[in-house]
Amino acid sequence: MPAAEPVDWRDGLPHSPRFGEGYRSRSGALAQAATVFLGGCGLPQAWQGRTAYAVLETGFGLGINFLATWARWEADPQRCSLLRYRALEAYPVAADELLRSARQALAEAGEAAHAWSRLPELAQALAQHWATLRAGLQTWMLADGQLELTLAVGEVVPMLGELEPSADAVYLDGFSPSVNPQMWSPQALAAVARHGRAGTRLATYTTQRGVRDGLEALGFDVRRCPGLPPKKHRLEAALQPHAAWGSPAIAQAAPEPGA
Numbered sequence: 511m512p513a514a515e516p517v518d519w520r521d522g523l524p525h526s527p528r529f530g531e532g533y534r535s536r537s538g539a540l541a542q543a544a545t546v547f548l549g550g551c552g553l554p555q556a557w558q559g560r561t562a563y564a565v566l567e568t569g570f571g572l573g574i575n576f577l578a579t580w581a582r583w584e585a586d587p588q589r590c591s592l593l594r595y596r597a598l599e600a601y602p603v604a605a606d607e608l609l610r611s612a613r614q615a616l617a618e619a620g621e622a623a624h625a626w627s628r629l630p631e632l633a634q635a636l637a638q639h640w641a642t643l644r645a646g647l648q649t650w651m652l653a654d655g656q657l658e659l660t661l662a663v664g665e666v667v668p669m670l671g672e673l674e675p676s677a678d679a680v681y682l683d684g685f686s687p688s689v690n691p692q693m694w695s696p697q698a699l700a701a702v703a704r705h706g707r708a709g710t711r712l713a714t715y716t717t718q719r720g721v722r723d724g725l726e727a728l729g730f731d732v733r734r735c736p737g738l739p740p741k742k743h744r745l746e747a748a749l750q751p752h753a754a755w756g757s758p759a760i761a762q763a764a765p766e767p768g769a
């Protein structure tokens with residue numbers, strides 16, 4: 511495992527000394543996961559009735575979006591039979607930070623906490639695998655083999671090229687473009703788009719102009735939606751049919767996956 515990334519806890523909120531920014535919204539990690547990421551990708555409805563469904567996340571961080579997705583999927587009687595979750599992360603934190611983050615997220619959820627009561631248990635199950643974490647790719651089977659988590663530990667663009675390209679939903683969750691431009695570069699967005707196919711949904715909290723324009727140039731249909739306070743807006747996008755995997759705009763900007 512690479513040296514664990516330090517997390518600075520300030521008033522109960524996790525902060526990154528490397529990037530000088532908090533890991534999540536001040537409105538609550540679970541509210542953000544549910545509204546911005548799951549909601550932004552049309553989940554849980556989008557996986558209902560499907561045999562398999564694949565989520566791709568840039569920026570695994572403290573794993574809150576993953577745990578929230580797991581909790582929602584597990585609670586859904588119409589869930590897909592196999593949930594494949596792929597995420598990349600250059601600077602993994604220690605297992606203890608994942609656990610602390612999950613406890614804290616639940617504590618700050620207020621009246622919504624009952625909907626997330628399984629979170630600490632799911633975090634424990636994730637943390638049990640954490641000791642085996644290495645640079646590069648690893649896949650862990652969770653939830654009796656019905657949830658496949660692939661973690662790609664390394665830099666965003668090369669790691670996106672290593673992952674098998676297939677995503678029904680994409681969560682873009684780097685730190686802000688101003689402090690973390692690598693996660694939002696044209697190359698990173700194109701490498702993400704290579705994982706998509708016609709109709710792939712994408713969600714993010716930022717509405718920064720460069721991100722919107724970059725996604726549109728790759729063939730995403732992008733909409734600004736009401737955001738989670740204090741943010742006014744968030745983005746929802748869907749990959750248009752003509753822009754699916756292999757289109758010239760995407761091919762020019764990103765290396766072949768696995769190349």
Ligand SMILES: C[S@@+](CC[C@H](N)C(=O)[O-])C[C@H]1O[C@@H](n2cnc3c(N)ncnc32)[C@H](O)[C@@H]1O
Pocket residue numbers: 532533534568569570571572573574575576598599600601602664665666667683684685690692693
């Ligand atoms: C806002 S946090 C993600 C929070 C996370 N989604 C969660 O649910 O806890 C952004 C993450 O992107 C990671 N990151 C930043 N730059 C990166 C890069 N160039 N390549 C890969 N990961 C990066 C950071 O280490 C951080 O964990």
